[in-house]
Amino acid sequence: MLRGSLGIVTTQYADLPGPFTLESGAVLPEIRIAYETYGRLNKEKSNAILLCHALSGDAHVAGFHNGETKPGWWDAVVGPGKAFDTERYFVICSNVLGGCKGSTGPSTINPETGKPYGATFPVVTIRDMVNAQKLLLDSLGIPELYAVAGGSMGGMQALQWTVSYPDLIKKAVIIATTGYSTPQQIAFNEVGRKAILSDPDWSGGDYYGKKTPAHGLALARMVGHITYLSDESMHAKFGRSLQGKAQVGFDFSTEFAIESYLHHQGDTFTKRFDANSYLYITKAIDYFDLTKDGSLTTGLAAAKAAFFVISVTSDWLYPPYQSQEIVTALTTNEREVQYCEIRSNYGHDAFLLESGQLNYLISRFLSHTVVGDVMARNVECIEEGTTIAVTARRMITSGVNHLPVLSPAGQLVGIVTSWDIAKAVASNFLWLDEIMSRNVVTTTENEPVDEAARKMEAHSISALPVIDGDSHVIGLITSDAISTLVGRQNP
Numbered sequence: 001m002l003r004g005s006l007g008i009v010t011t012q013y014a015d016l017p018g019p020f021t022l023e024s025g026a027v028l029p030e031i032r033i034a035y036e037t038y039g040r041l042n043k044e045k046s047n048a049i050l051l052c053h054a055l056s057g058d059a060h061v062a063g064f065h066n067g068e069t070k071p072g073w074w075d076a077v078v079g080p081g082k083a084f085d086t087e088r089y090f091v092i093c094s095n096v097l098g099g100c101k102g103s104t105g106p107s108t109i110n111p112e113t114g115k116p117y118g119a120t121f122p123v124v125t126i127r128d129m130v131n132a133q134k135l136l137l138d139s140l141g142i143p144e145l146y147a148v149a150g151g152s153m154g155g156m157q158a159l160q161w162t163v164s165y166p167d168l169i170k171k172a173v174i175i176a177t178t179g180y181s182t183p184q185q186i187a188f189n190e191v192g193r194k195a196i197l198s199d200p201d202w203s204g205g206d207y208y209g210k211k212t213p214a215h216g217l218a219l220a221r222m223v224g225h226i227t228y229l230s231d232e233s234m235h236a237k238f239g240r241s242l243q244g245k246a247q248v249g250f251d252f253s254t255e256f257a258i259e260s261y262l263h264h265q266g267d268t269f270t271k272r273f274d275a276n277s278y279l280y281i282t283k284a285i286d287y288f289d290l291t292k293d294g295s296l297t298t299g300l301a302a303a304k305a306a307f308f309v310i311s312v313t314s315d316w317l318y319p320p321y322q323s324q325e326i327v328t329a330l331t332t333n334e335r336e337v338q339y340c341e342i343r344s345n346y347g348h349d350a351f352l353l354e355s356g357q358l359n360y361l362i363s364r365f366l367s368h369t370v371v372g373d374v375m376a377r378n379v380e381c382i383e384e385g386t387t388i389a390v391t392a393r394r395m396i397t398s399g400v401n402h403l404p405v406l407s408p409a410g411q412l413v414g415i416v417t418s419w420d421i422a423k424a425v426a427s428n429f430l431w432l433d434e435i436m437s438r439n440v441v442t443t444t445e446n447e448p449v450d451e452a453a454r455k456m457e458a459h460s461i462s463a464l465p466v467i468d469g470d471s472h473v474i475g476l477i478t479s480d481a482i483s484t485l486v487g488r489q490n491p
Ligand SMILES: CC(=O)SCCNC(=O)CCNC(=O)[C@H](O)C(C)(C)COP(=O)(O)OP(=O)(O)OC[C@H]1O[C@@H](n2cnc3c(N)ncnc32)[C@H](O)[C@@H]1OP(=O)(O)O
Pocket: 052, 053, 054, 055, 056, 057, 058, 073, 154, 243, 257, 258, 260, 261, 262, 264, 265, 268, 349, 352, 353
């Protein structure tokens, strides 16, 4: 499959009914979440992937907004044929609660005052962001996630998902992040906040419609941006080059290329980001701490997903040892976890830039699919000894073409299809036991899907009951579900 672009995409908005109670106990009367979706949700609703953005990201993860020439922030890995393959998966990304790109945040009008919240907006946490995403998924009718993924603060949200909603997540891709914010990370965030709070234009957070604290916000971004780069990448990109001059001027003007670059990053940021959101989101990052009683192992005990943890060799903001702590905690909890340290000189922002390594690693992880990842749960079954008329009605009312047949003890003893029913009616059979197939081909939750697909092909059947060790039916997998998720081999 050739890698392609999503083309033009648009942001949508979900108004979610309140009240929405935050971790702090504060209550938002209503919330709006901006989101984008790409790809198609399959019939089983089993192929949804939620992508979570970092500090300054938004819902626009891939493709182009009409009239714009820059694609979304993770276009390198999201789209047809890419790691988050929109031909296979239904990809969702939303702007975080507290953000400034369409979701409720400090720049939103408080319905109770008719004015922007500003600094009266309550402090939000990573857990609050995740709870808002859960409400969004509910509103979209998505019952579970095939995967959740993100880098940096996006990785924090993805980790939080695995403990807040462990039964809803099959796979988690956790990149360049930590299980808890460290003093060094908090320290850099505090310098950024102080720069904003000391800007007289911040005006206690009440600056909407007036001069914005652009000076403070640009300074905050400059400090932040240094932490997203690495010593090696700065050497490689700028060295000691001077900007637009041959010799130093013995003054305090902008002289080095790196200075000019940082000013550019700071200035550009003020045109796309709200200073109050910067305060709130960095606070949410600082509060992030999944340890429980001082232990990350205990804090991650509830997680059930299969994990892929990725760190970056040159990331000194979220150094690899912090990813390794997550891996150790998960391994101690006997969770399925893979770990990879990407070799890169880009520093922390490598999670946005290393498209080759990320595409290779993530697509391999996501496409190693077992039956449990794809099967439908809560399967409609029928008891042996039933009439064909009752069986036919059950199929019609539940909208299925396959009904596993159970013994009085609830064990699988046969299977009947809508085609069997059609043949039975034509031949005037009355009882299910006369027509059901007794030698049922089955699968188990941990069998790779390609093995299950081979069984279906070999027996010319389109569904397999999934059974546990006691022959109880715990799911059903269809060739349709496999083909949507495993994808086509050719374009
Ligand atoms: C989920 C999320 O994380 S979303 C947020 C991700 N997005 C951001 O962080 C937005 C800011 N973007 C960036 O910082 C970068 O684009 C990165 C880090 C994402 C990608 O890095 P790169 O592709 O290596 O871009 P680079 O860091 O070289 O920046 C290029 C910009 O710097 C400018 N620049 C480069 N050198 C200089 C210089 N000496 N003086 C002034 N400007 C300079 C370029 O003109 C270019 O400007 P533009 O972005 O306005 O077109």
